[in-house]
Amino acid sequence: MxxxxxxxxxxxxxxxxxxxxxxxxxxxxxxxxxxxxxxxxxxxxxxxxxxxxxxxxxxxxxxxxxxxxxxxxxxxxxxxxxxxxxxxxxxxxxxxxxxxxxxxxxxxxxxxxxxxxxxxxxxxxxxxxxxxxxxxxxxxxxxxxxxxxxxxxxxxxxxxxxxxxxxxxxxxxxxxxxxxxxxxxxxxxxxxxxxxxxxxxxxxxxxxLRGMIYTEIEARGARTDLHSGMYGGAAPNPFVALAQIIAKLKDADGKILIPGFYDKVQKPTDAELKAWKALPFDEEHYRETEVGSSSLTGEPGYSVLERTWARPTLDVHGMPGGFTGAGAKTVIPARALAKASMRLVPDMTPAEAFAQFKAYVESICPKGIVLDVRLIHSGDPxxxxxxxxxxxxxxxxxxxxxxxxxxxxxxxxxxxxxxxxxxxxxxxxxxxxxxxxxxxxxxxxxxxxxxxxxxxxxxxxxxxxxxxx
Amino acid sequence: MxxxxxxxxxxxxxxxxxxxxxxxxxxxxxxxxxxxxxxxxxxxxxxxxxxxxxxxxxxxxxxxxxxxxxxxxxxxxxxxxxxxxxxxxxxxxxxxxxxxxxxxxxxxxxxxxxxxxxxxxxxxxxxxxxxxxxxxxxxxxxxxxxxxxxxxxxxxxxxxxxxxxxxxxxxxxxxxxxxxxxxxxxxxxxxxxxxxxxxxxxxxxxxxLRGMIYTEIEARGARTDLHSGMYGGAAPNPFVALAQIIAKLKDADGKILIPGFYDKVQKPTDAELKAWKALPFDEEHYRETEVGSSSLTGEPGYSVLERTWARPTLDVHGMPGGFTGAGAKTVIPARALAKASMRLVPDMTPAEAFAQFKAYVESICPKGIVLDVRLIHSGDPxxxxxxxxxxxxxxxxxxxxxxxxxxxxxxxxxxxxxxxxxxxxxxxxxxxxxxxxxxxxxxxxxxxxxxxxxxxxxxxxxxxxxxxx
Missing domain, CATH: 3.40.630.10 (Zn peptidases)
Structure with missing residues (x-):
């Protein structure tokens, strides 16, 4: 049959x-x-x-x-x-x-x-x-x-x-x-x-499989959009605030700085790590043909397969708000968003990871800014x-x-x-x-x-x- | 008549x-x-x-x-x-x-x-x-x-x-x-x-009047948009890179960190400063009714009028690129933009300010990212x-x-x-x-x-x- x-x-x-x-x-x-x-x-x-x-x-x-x-x-x-x-x-x-x-x-x-x-x-x-x-x-x-x-x-x-x-x-x-x-x-x-x-x-x-939490950070500053000539130097800027927050989420090497984030991360078994090393993987070929960037990024001390399969990561997908057209508009927007997600690995849980993320983001909120940190969806590793x-x-x-x-x-x-x-x-x-x-x-x-x-x-x-x- | x-x-x-x-x-x-x-x-x-x-x-x-x-x-x-x-x-x-x-x-x-x-x-x-x-x-x-x-x-x-x-x-x-x-x-x-x-x-x-330079920083990472699940931990993220750059342009208090940026700034005359002090200006009323934010921002040690009239400032107006729709798209975008402008005061010049900005931004470019720093327009103070x-x-x-x-x-x-x-x-x-x-x-x-x-x-x-x- x-x-x-x-x-x-x-x-x-x-x-x-x-x-x-x-x-x-x-x-x-x-x-x-x-x-x-x-x-x-x-x-x-x-x-x-x-x-x-x-x-x-x-x-x-x-x-x-x-x-x-x-x-x-x-x-x-x-x-x-x-x-x-x-x-x-x-x-x-x-x-x-x-x-x-x-x-x-x-x-x-x-x-x-x-x-x-x-x-x-x-x-x-x-x-x-x-x-x-x-x-x-x-x-x-x-x-x-x-x-x-x-x-x-x-x-x-x-x-x-x-x-x-x-x-x-x-x-x-x-x-x-x-x-x-x-x-x-x-x-x-x-x-x-x-x-x-x-x-x-x-x-x-x-x-x-890695799990994930997909979040939005909404930053609000002034009540309405303001002219950056007239108010620049006095009004808080939500994009600058989000940039300051995002820059504190990962260090320059790609290590996530959210307190406690790595506590539950399980190392793959030695057998698994050994099997991964035996896979036909050429990092330079991967960089050149799949990613196409001038160099790869991520936590030092881990192979690309470990970093993408067995380590949590954090990415920003878009930052809506303000002026995004061609040319120039000198606005200090009243609000801006960052769409950020984190990949999770066993034994992390979405609930705990989001709680850690939210608490940390709120703890580093810049002056003059009000934040709303939202979980859009999540999945278990x-x-x-x-x-x-x-x-x-x-x-x-x-x-x-x-x-x-x-x-x-x-x-x-x-x-x-x-x-x-x-x-x-x-x-x-x-x-x-x-x-x-x-x-x-x-x-x-x-x-x-x-x-x-x-x-x-x-x-x-x-x-x-x-x-x- | x-x-x-x-x-x-x-x-x-x-x-x-x-x-x-x-x-x-x-x-x-x-x-x-x-x-x-x-x-x-x-x-x-x-x-x-x-x-x-x-x-x-x-x-x-x-x-x-x-x-x-x-x-x-x-x-x-x-x-x-x-x-x-x-x-x-x-x-x-x-x-x-x-x-x-x-x-x-x-x-x-x-x-x-x-x-x-x-x-x-x-x-x-x-x-x-x-x-x-x-x-x-x-x-x-x-x-x-x-x-x-x-x-x-x-x-x-x-x-x-x-x-x-x-x-x-x-x-x-x-x-x-x-x-x-x-x-x-x-x-x-x-x-x-x-x-x-x-x-x-x-x-x-x-x-x-303050002058200005309006710029765009374009950050490019991977050759094409990538899935953040598969490539998160290896592919550079242009939004994270721009956030890291922006966070280094100003300190938490609002002081601009671009080397040499304040060198040519002239202090207003004592007579001018005295006249400004006599103006009917209530900072709390201004915060409440004009800006409407939880607090004002800007360089410590300067009044709001000095900060907005006689000090250079830096704002981000929008960050186009990536996914900005409702909901979730787990993309590591190939490129992202930051629209950033700086207000200039006498005796700064747009040409010198842009050269300082561009050189500094390029000097702090994160790994795996290629930058294009463009001047969109400018005006003299x-x-x-x-x-x-x-x-x-x-x-x-x-x-x-x-x-x-x-x-x-x-x-x-x-x-x-x-x-x-x-x-x-x-x-x-x-x-x-x-x-x-x-x-x-x-x-x-x-x-x-x-x-x-x-x-x-x-x-x-x-x-x-x-x-x-």
């Missing part, structure tokens, strides 16, 4: 890509209210396809949270009729997770082809969401279709599918659903394809166990497709749902992703290497087969 | 305000390219009125500078037929200066009535440009009309009028014209109404002499209108043209302005107190009379 499903997938490659393109044309940018209709269209697109391929109980589940009162819907589907094994034991249930929302596409002028008009170039498919996560989520759907088709409408395992539309805005909707209706997602393992391979041709499982049958099934599946041993890495980004699955559903997650390091996630010219799209589908088909065997 | 002109102005008050409203409806925002047509319409509006009231040689003079290749036009007019005095001596020539361009109106949502729909409330006229400088420039035109009308088409002095459309973007067009065609502006004194009265009912002449017949004529004119002695103050803002007139044309400037401290220049809800509009016209009529006597 697995071999027939692989054959089906191979024969239908062109159609699978065409369908993905249709999905990518929907600008489902979850953070921008003006795209709410598009986000819903993307949900309906996914639901319709799950229904078409033979999944059951397909429905949209509305979400409503404090953060997003008009939340974007979850897409749910299941198929729970896998024949028990010869010994009568029921087959395991796999919970497939993905997200259909995408990051905003700006800056638009840096895209070579428009972000919502998918274009194939050099074996890659370029579009916002190509790899994060529409393309990878679509691999799940297409693997299920291939198995359904080869199995005469049956799957080798029980499957539930949950696809969210708020991953890029914190995912509070699905987190709340998992907390309140975990029974509807009962499973033995979760499968998440929202990560990348460490290098081309190198099958990779991600076994650790996690490390998953590598010692279970599902991880073994995944490595086996990828070995067959790639002909190579799988490497275990961590990811620097956050997939908060993995922590929720672990904590609320008590299920381990297999993070089997097929992105590449140069896929430009969250940046202009995001792409998905199409060979990996197809290898991903085959790997997932084989994973289901191995789990069901 | 002067008395008849004052009578004419009083009879035509309503019409004068209506005309000003028509001018204020034209959104002549010089810094925004999309308003170029509006800026020209405002120039044509002013030229048409100068022609109608009987001024001669009225014309638009196109400007073209490196900064603004498609510059906004100057409006020129003259009337040079004043009858010589009884002893045969020719009457002096007054050069009236104003500007018809305005600052951008943002943030729009803080305006109580739309910025380009003038509205009268409580004796004030609210609109962008009401006082800076359309309303004050219009006082000149209406004073000339009143004198023309009372004098049967004649004025008591020779008059040239030059009105620019680039004051809010650096005024390089008029500066170039003054340098290259100074002979066309030959005069004995310049009259500038672009300043304010120190307090309501207190006739004020401004005798000193100036102090004008108070010992001449024109200043005496102005104080006399205002004493008649206000019934009070005139106070001499400085302004914290910049009117670069005053320096150009002094340097290139060798003429002193009388800065007789009728704004009020709470007029919200460059801010939402800009206004002009209409009583001051009318008293300004009368004062200018009397000034022309006194100069011609």
């Amino acid at each position: 697995v071999q027939a499903a692989v054959g089906f997938a191979q024969k239908n490659r062109a159609r699978f890509v065409d369908e993905l393109k249709s999905l990518l044309r929907i600008p489902s940018v979850s953070t921008l209210p003006e795209h709410a209709g598009d986000v819903r269209r993307a949900a309906e697109f996914v639901a319709a396809e799950l229904r078409r391929i033979g999944m059951e109980n397909v429905r949209l589940i509305e979400t409503e949270t404090k953060e997003h009162p008009d939340g974007h819907p979850l897409v749910y589907a299941d198929w729970l009729h896998a024949a028990p094994a010869a010994d009568g034991k029921p087959k395991p249930t796999v919970l497939c997770y993905g997200h259909y929302d995408v990051q905003p596409p700006d800056p638009l002028d840096e895209w070579k082809s428009p972000p919502f008009e998918p274009e194939e170039r050099d074996g890659n498919l370029y579009a916002r969401g190509a790899v994060d996560d529409k393309g990878q989520m679509w691999m799940h759907v297409k693997a299920l279709e291939s198995l359904m088709s080869a199995g005469g409408g049956k799957l080798p395992v029980n499957v539930r599918v949950i696809v969210e539309g708020e991953e890029e805005v914190g995912g509070e909707g699905i987190a709340q659903f998992v907390r309140e209706h975990g029974d509807q997602l009962k499973a033995d393992v979760a499968l998440v394809s929202d990560t990348e391979m460490f290098a081309p041709e190198l099958p990779t499982l991600c076994v650790g 996690i490390v998953v166990s590598t010692d279970n049958a599902f991880i073994r099934a995944a490595t086996e599946a990828m070995r067959e497709v790639f002909g190579k041993e799988t490497v275990f890495v961590r990811g620097g980004g956050s997939i908060p749902i993995v922590g929720d699955f672990e904590r609320e559903l008590k299920v381990p997650t297999v993070m089997m992703g097929f992105g590449l390091p140069d896929d430009n996630l969250h940046a202009p010219n995001e792409k998905f290497h199409l060979a990996n799209f197809h290898r991903g589908i085959e790997s997932i088909v084989r994973f289901f087969g191995a789990v069901g065997a | 002067v008395q008849a002109a004052v009578g004419f102005a009083q009879k035509n008050r309503a019409r004068f305000v209506d005309e000003l409203k028509s001018l204020l409806r034209i959104p002549s925002v010089s810094t925004l390219p999309e308003h170029a047509g509006d800026v020209r319409r405002a120039a044509e509006f002013v030229a048409a009125e100068l022609r109608r009231i009987g001024m001669e040689n009225v014309r638009l003079i196109e400007t073209e500078t490196k900064e603004h290749p498609d510059g906004h036009p100057l409006v020129y007019a003259d009337w040079l037929h004043a009858a010589p005095a009884a002893d045969g001596k020719p009457k002096p020539t007054v050069l009236c200066y104003g500007h018809y361009d305005v600052q951008p109106p943002d943030p729009l949502d803080e305006w109580k009535s739309p910025p380009f729909e003038p509205e009268e409330r409580d004796g004030n006229l609210y609109a962008r440009g009401a006082v800076d400088d359309k309303g004050q420039m219009w006082m000149h035109v209406k004073a000339l009309e009143s004198l023309m009308s009372a004098g049967g088409g004649k004025l008591p002095v020779n008059v040239r009028v030059i009105v620019e459309g680039e004051e809010e973007v650096g005024g390089e067009g008029i500066a170039q014209f003054v340098r290259e065609h100074g002979d066309q502006l030959k005069a004995d004194v310049a009259l500038v109404s672009d300043t304010e009265m120190f307090a309501p009912e207190l006739p004020t002449l401004c005798v000193g 100036i102090v004008v002499s108070t010992d001449n017949a024109f200043i005496r004529a102005a104080t006399e004119a205002m004493r008649e209108v206000f019934g009070k002695e005139t106070v001499f103050v400085r302004g914290g803002g910049s009117i670069p043209i005053v320096g150009d007139f002094e340097r290139e044309l060798k003429v002193p400037t009388v800065m007789m302005g009728f704004g009020l401290p709470d007029d919200n220049l460059h801010a939402p809800n800009e206004k002009f107190h209409l009583a001051n509009f009318h008293r300004g016209i009368e004062s200018i009529v009397r000034f022309f009379g006194a100069v011609g006597a």
